[in-house]
Amino acid sequence: MARIAIDMDNVMADLTQHLLDVYEQQYGVSIDPAALDNVPEGGAFPEGVAYKILQTPGFFRGIPVMKDSQEVIKALSEQHEIFVVSAAMEFPHSLTEKLAWLNEHFPFISWRNIVFCGAKTIVEADYMIDDHDKNLSTFKGKPLLFTAPHNLLLTDYRRVNNWKEVAEYFALDTAPVV
């Protein structure tokens, strides 16, 4: 049994899609998702707008679940020790929203296995599934880079493009997914 640290934003939660949707709702402008490729997060939006949207109460509560993440994480949790590790401290209002979101969409994850932090350097695990170089680069276990528009050119890590690939990596038998 391994300990697996799993990031929330852009890994369990489809933050990118939600940002595009909320931006379109609030500003009436549709951004082509391809415009986000190889651009730092928020860089495809007018300056300061993405950050402002992230600060809006309710934003994190309403993020859609990443495709296949529920089934695969459920299967992972039955064979391994999984911890949700989210850098939530930067957005204080996100704390209770993220906890409520997890309780709704991942009710099988105990509060004991949830970590809201700032820097992830303090996390000790065997695997870390994350979309950010800054989190994976200091990790002492095996890093898995979850594909996101901002990290497409990063070649330093074993990449997983979606949750089906995570299931394959851990050789999980997740019937509803495959």
Add this chain to the structure above:
Amino acid sequence: MARIAIDMDNVMADLTQHLLDVYEQQYGVSIDPAALDNVPEGGAFPEGVAYKILQTPGFFRGIPVMKDSQEVIKALSEQHEIFVVSAAMEFPHSLTEKLAWLNEHFPFISWRNIVFCGAKTIVEADYMIDDHDKNLSTFKGKPLLFTAPHNLLLTDYRRVNNWKEVAEYFALDTAPVV
């Protein structure tokens, strides 16, 4: 430079004193602090009452700061990497209250160095200052038991009775304290 994980409740924040104070305000009954010695947390109160008080919105926001903790943690943070590590997930409403409390009383601690978790098994550090056996027993670094009424008989760890002793342990020059 060492990494030091520091617990909040009964270490940075005087939860025990606040519980006694709030109980007296709400129930009109004064409990002798000595009645808490060697009793599991909450055990000196009528059944369920301590837990109920902990669930009250505003409780965690109003806890007094533990004597000398500000000066000593400030000095510690100048020589070491300190992380606040609080098992806040059990009380969801405490998340934002604890963050606001830290920002008020320990403004020199960055959000990057704050961790709200469930189980502390995932924390990797050189030292852990905590009042709970359950947190210290699985810790791989050097555990320091911060004295609290419920742990007076525990002899498995190096004990620190107050923040002056923490300063002495780390050989800190904290002029206002000593």
